[in-house]
Amino acid sequence: MAARRNTTEDEPALIWERPEPPHRPVPSPLSRARIVRAAIDLADTGGLDEVSLRKVAATLDAGPMRLYGYVATKDELLDLMVDAVYAEITPPEPTGEDWRTALRSLAHRTRQAALRHEWLADLLGGRPHIGPNALAHLEATMSALDAAPGFNDIDTVMRAAGTVHAYTLGALRTEITGRRAERASGMTEQQWQTASSPYFARMLATGRYPTLAKIMHEAAHPDTDTTFDTGLDCVLDGIATRLGSECR
Amino acid sequence: MAARRNTTEDEPALIWERPEPPHRPVPSPLSRARIVRAAIDLADTGGLDEVSLRKVAATLDAGPMRLYGYVATKDELLDLMVDAVYAEITPPEPTGEDWRTALRSLAHRTRQAALRHEWLADLLGGRPHIGPNALAHLEATMSALDAAPGFNDIDTVMRAAGTVHAYTLGALRTEITGRRAERASGMTEQQWQTASSPYFARMLATGRYPTLAKIMHEAAHPDTDTTFDTGLDCVLDGIATRLGSECR
DNA sequence: GTATTGATCAATACACTGTATCATCGAGGG
């Protein structure tokens, strides 16, 4: 039975507070941090499929089962990876910004992280993020909003943050999916849709999708940055609207 | 080599237009639709992990390799599953709604589908949705918006639909993740956070998360329906705002 | 100083996955 140290009873003891096992210096000074870093490096270069316990262990010159001394399951390793990214994007100081720039920089930091680590788009929202860094990130966000003028009660803060978070999550997921598709097909999405893809050409030739055809020919396809920002501004405007109606 | 029938060259020939292979009546009248339905049933009851080619085939009294006559890869099967759900939620007729109710019902239909098929939250946005039903769904949405008063150009339509879609995606993902966590732990999220979980209790006891502590004690935790609707209304308000500023 | 214990790590093993290959077999055409 694995070493468990708990306050009262036999609780599951989430990984965040399980004690890091002592490492004897003989084979190699392994640690949870090194394992997570190795996994993140693998995922950064080859995507999440490249993260297998065997490959991570091989990177660290260890047998696969050695990792189980530091991590109970692969999902825990993924949780640790996500939490490590949260450490990257947690704002350093609760500067006294107004809520709008606070929320906007929150979304932008998450987006930057997801662009650095594309695998994040597959993991974000897939499991509850309750690691210490995720909590610190949340705490920083919430306290900044709570202190910002305009937000009176904590419920408004939560609604606003939740809405922005949901938008960010969805936008990132679709953006990164599109980016992958572009890489896979070797052409930009517009190229792909416009005429190159015979599949799309035939689908549109059926005449069943007149509006889509119109979109592909007439619509401006802005770059990803402005697409994200436009949607984000839209959400922020919505928050401002509801804020005004409440303050009145 | 598999049978490929293409217009010009050796194109990948997405699954949507590959001809359904003829079935000889001898073992069992298999079909792509039956395979997809079996996979959906498995996923509905046991989640996406339950969908393996072997299990799907076993449901249909067939060997695993038999499916490869109808589906080239497992990812294609997942694509077909998603497209089948799009068929469920495509609005029947382009009724002349205003854009607000059109977008709202779009979001609500996707949410209902995701609540029926929780695995959808894992798949939505994970790959580009370009099946015929997804395209029909998109076409219906876009044409409804295009016809709605207030939306002048197609770019506005795309921005609005994209923002709502992103919000819906992210909100659904977090909502369903939370629902799973509740089921797994056997208690509602608020219960879980408030005091029951020793992990949270200890984290809050550190004093590093004062705002989170305040949230847990003071904030109202509305039910999932109103949470989703509140955020959605927020996004719609934002669209209305930007719409007004453009029309002026 | 030696014996015992206890932890830690590597090796093996298992159940399972997606998929390639190959032998079989049965219907359709000459």
Place this chain on the structure above:
DNA sequence: CCCTCGATGATACAGTGTATTGATCAATAC
């Protein structure tokens, strides 16, 4: 009647996460 061809089932392979088993080695007890 034979022959071909295409679908099917069996087998196989590489890879996955993880349980179990044995060996090895440091710390402790005597």
